[in-house]
Amino acid sequence: MTVTVKTLNDIIAPPGAAASALATEEYFINMGPQHPIAHGSLRLVVRLDGETVREVIPVPGYVHRGLEKMAEHLSWRQIIHLTDRMDYLSALMNNWAVARTIEQAAGLATNPRIETIRTLMAELQRLQSHVLWWGVLGMDLGAFTPFLYGFREREVIGEIFEETIGARLTMNYIQPGGLMDDIHPDFVRKTKQVLAYLKPKIDEYDTLLSGNVILQERLRNIGVLPAARAIALGCTGPVLRASGVPYDLRKCEPYGVYAQADFDVPVGAKGDCWDRYCVRIEEMRQSIRIVEQLIDGIPDGPHATVKFGARIKVPEGIHYGQIETARGILGVTIAADGKSDAPYRLRLRSPNFSNLWAVTELARGWRIADIIAIQSTLDLVVPDIDR
């Protein structure tokens, strides 16, 4: 694969750049790494003509921690906690992706209880992640109130996690061959309570924001991502589905106990910001549906099939596993030498990295404010881009 490196100098004076009738001058502006839209520390170099965006050049790397390299010096079990620090809003799903890959490679079996709890936790976290996304989208578009509503609902789900796992953000819960701990005795009751609380809240979201004419004006027909381009850019998750591609690993290659649950995969019509918004709102409802179906039938059994002290032996070779996180497909490639207790090489294909580059295509020709809307509906988590 060849990469053409384009520096700013190549773009400052593009040959034959059409002169505007007003004889305007193009200029660069740095959005980030310290900027309210950066949501962490993402830097976008934007080439502007007045308010019109000519080009967006993402410059990732401000939160690069070298997680993949660090993993080469940690044991199979220890690398799980690193994944919490990637997409911190899908920490459990990241845990699961790596754990599942290791399980597949090492041939570790799990039991239905483990898989059901994993599925429940993953869906609760998808819900939590989307609720927060909704709040942040409101704030990005200038309505501050949804931000606090989003956080309020996020807290409620966070309390379920806290009770069982003991952590709220970096949870390190799903382990190769099991779970760190069994669920709290109150888990089922509390989850049902939370679902009953959340259902009307999502309808409230619709009345507060979705139906607002300003919001629709800001999102409809903005940043249209055609299905072919979405696939070519490697977009996954709600971004891909909003472009009309019904590709959801939970349905296409069911893992966990998703095959037992009855749920729909929402798909957009044309891939504009509004479609991405609606797909996520609908995904919240579908997540609630999945949890409702599974919460009463958690089978009995131990919460781990492998002792935590036991050495995990991953045979030599390259192993791949993937999972649908809240933002798309997280792919894990493990190269193992069959001897050492650690991966020879760990490669993570994170959904946000691929989704980020959609900004470069979507924002061109729109206004500064549209970059915000586009970036917000791509729902980027920056530490997952940089790893």
Next chain:
Amino acid sequence: MAGAAAPFALFAAAQAAPAWPVKTVAARAAEALPDHPWTAVLYMALAFAGLGALVAVLGMGLIYLERKIAARFQCRLGPMRVGPHGIFQTVADTFKLLFKEDIVPARADKTLHLLAPFLALSSTALMLGVIPYSPILQISDVNIGVLYIAAVSGLGVMGILLGGWSSYNKWSLIGAMRGAAQIISYEVSATLALLVVVMFAGTLSLSGIVASQAEGWWIWRAPVVGGIAFLIYLTASTAEINRTPFDIPEGESELTAGFHTEYSGLRFAFFFLAEFINMFVAAALTATLFLGGWMPFHIGGANAFNAVMDLVPPGVWFLGKTAFVVFVIMWFRWTFPRLRVDQLMRLEWKLLLPIGFANLALGALAVLYDLYFFPGA
């Protein structure tokens, strides 16, 4: 022309037998000047001190109010720690801002950078001087009050423009340019809405306009036309004072802080204060022009009802109406997302302006043919 005479006749009637004798501070000073010059000076000093105090009290009060109202909308408590229910929070914040380092960017145009916040604040403070708070409480009743308001409120854009321009920061510059474009555009609609009331009242003086509403507020007394003008004025003045959904010059999530990105400490506080005083002025003017100002809720001819309404003092009526409009403007802010800059322009030039013109024409017809409640009263 009968049509032209009608409004002036109305004005004459309102002046001939005022239910509430209007006495401004300036008038008192002028009265005292020949015999007691020092009393006149005292009156003027009182007026200046009163204006200064008003700016400070309004700033503190409105900021506290906004925080508490925002908190209500967002299911939280808001400031609670400094004093009972956090009433001293704004005082504490003022001191914090006073003691903050005042940073001027190295390559900024220093004079303009330092001047801008004062321009922004002084233009709003100038408007406070002509607002009729109550029949006995108005500093000066300029006979061209509406024109004065339209002119002085336009001055506020200078503060934003200079502040953004002189900061030597691209974000500030974008914010300033947006602000200038927005305020100048929306002034057109705001003025068109003002003109409707001026036509009905037949005077440009603000206390004259209040007096002309003794038979009923213009929002309902001028059927439909008054209501439309009220909505246009409320929208346009929300845009003029850069409040959500029209806060694009500040556009926090887009432009970090827009035109005041490079301001800190006291100078930032001045911009902040100007925003809140502006909100009060916009609300007070909306109340004065469309909701009768200090005039109690009267229905022409229903004298018994009107007498009951008169039991509430005019100052309370004024404050109540202004507070209501302030609340509506805050309500906008904590509910709506922000418009995009081109959508903002489209709303003004393609929607509000044609409606404003049509409304003005309709209003002219209504005045010409006495098609409103209690004409000639």
